[in-house]
Amino acid sequence: MSHAGMSPLFGEAKEVGAGQYQGRLEFAMGGDWIILMHVTLSDGEKFDRQENVPGVAAN
Amino acid sequence: MSDQPSNPAVTSDLPPFDLMLVPGLARLFHWRHFRTFLQIPLLIVSVVMILDGLFGPSLAPKNLATTLSWVHFRGALVLVLLCAGNFFCLACPFMLVRNVARRFFRPHLNWPQKLRNKWLSAGLFVLILFCYEEFSLWSSPWWTAWLIVGYFLTVLAVDGLFKHASFCKYVCPIGQFNFLASTVSPLEVKVRDQDVCGRCGTKDCIRGRRSAEPDLVVIQRGCELALFQPLKVGNMDCTFCLDCVHACPHDNIGILSRIPASELTVDPRRSGIGRFSQRKDLAALAIVFSFGALMNAFGMVSPVYAVEGWLARILHVTNKAPVLAVLFAALLIVEPALLLGMAAGATRVWGGSQRAVLPLAVRYTYGLVPLGFGMWLAHYSFHFLTGLYTVIPVTQNAVASLGWTFLGDPRWTYLGVPMRIVQPLQIGFLVLGLMGSLSVIHRMAQDDSAEHPMRAFIPWAAVSALLFAAAVWLMFQPMDMRGTFLAG
Numbered sequence: 071m072s073h074a075g076m077s078p079l080f081g082e083a084k085e086v087g088a089g090q091y092q093g094r095l096e097f098a099m100g101g102d103w104i105i106l107m108h109v110t111l112s113d114g115e116k117f118d119r120q121e122n123v124p125g126v127a128a129n
Numbered sequence: 130m131s132d133q134p135s136n137p138a139v140t141s142d143l144p145p146f147d148l149m150l151v152p153g154l155a156r157l158f159h160w161r162h163f164r165t166f167l168q169i170p171l172l173i174v175s176v177v178m179i180l181d182g183l184f185g186p187s188l189a190p191k192n193l194a195t196t197l198s199w200v201h202f203r204g205a206l207v208l209v210l211l212c213a214g215n216f217f218c219l220a221c222p223f224m225l226v227r228n229v230a231r232r233f234f235r236p237h238l239n240w241p242q243k244l245r246n247k248w249l250s251a252g253l254f255v256l257i258l259f260c261y262e263e264f265s266l267w268s269s270p271w272w273t274a275w276l277i278v279g280y281f282l283t284v285l286a287v288d289g290l291f292k293h294a295s296f297c298k299y300v301c302p303i304g305q306f307n308f309l310a311s312t313v314s315p316l317e318v319k320v321r322d323q324d325v326c327g328r329c330g331t332k333d334c335i336r337g338r339r340s341a342e343p344d345l346v347v348i349q350r351g352c353e354l355a356l357f358q359p360l361k362v363g364n365m366d367c368t369f370c371l372d373c374v375h376a377c378p379h380d381n382i383g384i385l386s387r388i389p390a391s392e393l394t395v396d397p398r399r400s401g402i403g404r405f406s407q408r409k410d411l412a413a414l415a416i417v418f419s420f421g422a423l424m425n426a427f428g429m430v431s432p433v434y435a436v437e438g439w440l441a442r443i444l445h446v447t448n449k450a451p452v453l454a455v456l457f458a459a460l461l462i463v464e465p466a467l468l469l470g471m472a473a474g475a476t477r478v479w480g481g482s483q484r485a486v487l488p489l490a491v492r493y494t495y496g497l498v499p500l501g502f503g504m505w506l507a508h509y510s511f512h513f514l515t516g517l518y519t520v521i522p523v524t525q526n527a528v529a530s531l532g533w534t535f536l537g538d539p540r541w542t543y544l545g546v547p548m549r550i551v552q553p554l555q556i557g558f559l560v561l562g563l564m565g566s567l568s569v570i571h572r573m574a575q576d577d578s579a580e581h582p583m584r585a586f587i588p589w590a591a592v593s594a595l596l597f598a599a600a601v602w603l604m605f606q607p608m609d610m611r612g613t614f615l616a617g
Contacts, residue, residue: 073189073267073429074189074195074267074516074519075196075199075512075515075516075545076190076515076608077516077544080541080542100607100608100609128607128608128609
């Protein structure tokens with residue numbers, strides 16, 4: 071969530087194919103969401119990626 | 130003067146509780162550097178917020194500037210105001226910087242006579258609310274940091290040029306928020322015994338103390354906000370700076386308990402302020418405070434985007450500012466003018482009040498302050514409580530970014546109090562605000578219309594009920610926190 075202090079959601083992505091991972095997140099509210107991916111490779115190397123998901127509409 | 134109570138609203142025979150007489154606290158409050166002691170940690174935190182806002186993560190939930198400003202500071206502020214008083218002005222870090230600067234630059238100008246009112250600060254209050262929406266301050270560490278920097282610079286500019294506490298009294302929007310909110314606080318800086326003041330020949334509480342001639346150096350300031358303690362009523366314009374406490378040669382000023390909001394029910398001539406009922410500027414500030422609470426909460430629920438989209442189509446604009454301007458005008462000018470005008474008209478015609486419509490509207494507007502405060506409480510306590518522990522991982526992250534590992538990896542799963550606990554609290558705050566407003570308005574109606582107090586009461590109770598219903602409706606709307614809209 072782009073607002074400081076708003077509850078984040080957590081999910082885990084599972085490998086569904088070679089180099090392909092799939093996970094499920096259910097946004098708790100409308101607004102601008104940001105997905106932060108914390109990745110650990112098989113050799114132990116870690117890195118982060120960010121994906122913006124703007125304008126999620128509330129139900 | 131000696132037999133005149135400093136706050137005619139408080140009529141209990143029981144001696145009030147005095148925070149300054151609590152063992153341990155008494156010495157602390159009387160310590161000359163107590164304020165500085167509180168200000169230094171907040172100044173350090175402010176500097177850290179600025180640095181993290183400018184150079185730290187651009188993502189608001191991971192940044193100290195946004196997290197501490199929009200989650201923790203606002204929430205802690207309203208809860209302290211509810212439970213105690215205006216202690217945040219006491220610990221204000223901006224004043225510490227200003228006091229240091231005044232050691233080098235002595236201001237020589239008096240604040241302009243035409244600006245000795247709340248019009249400017251009410252306008253700045255609106256501007257802050259507008260900028261919050263326009264620039265999505267909650268989602269921008271960079272803008273939030275510059276807001277804090279701007280605040281420091283403005284304090285230095287205003288109080289560097291003008292004498293006394295001109296910034297606090299006539300400019301600071303946060304201060305005005307605190308002044309109004311503290312009218313419903315349970316504590317007040319107040320004279321203990323009016324007879325002692327009656328016998329006092331020096332009036333140091335307002336004049337301050339100077340060293341002996343020929344130097345005449347100020348060794349203790351009196352009240353910089355022109356509040357003469359024996360005639361001070363309530364918390365309006367009081368920063369709890371305790372200058373009067375330190376200046377009083379008779380140790381006759383304490384932090385006393387009182388009935389919250391009782392100062393709103395009476396209309397005496399207040400030192401440094403005058404009569405509330407004659408202060409249109411102060412009433413305008415109370416309107417911004419009360420209706421702005423709704424406006425600020427409206428900006429974070431889903432229906433606002435439907436309304437904004439509809440306005441954008443009508444106005445043929447894709448820019449956010451004109452749409453927001455229309456919304457602000459509707460909710461902070463048109464809506465209050467209609468509601469308060471109709472209620473004042475009904476009070477005059479139906480309730481038989483002798484006052485004209487405008488003075489009636491001005492007088493009763495202060496009755497909405499408890500409800501407005503309840504709305505701010507419900508809103509800010511939501512962010513504060515649901516995000517209470519987020520300061521831990523954000524701090525861990527900031528420290529880790531400097532290469533220091535002693536706080537460990539950020540625990541992003543630390544959140545706050547669950548919604549099932551927070552939501553009933555929010556309802557409780559709103560109900561408390563409504564009860565406070567109804568109580569104040571009822572007392573005003575009794576004073577205003579001796580023959581038909583209920584007829585004077587009902588129109589204003591209806592306005593309060595309407596605002597309360599709007600607040601409850603807002604609370605149950607789906608939340609929607611978008612930093613951008615109208616795009617594409």
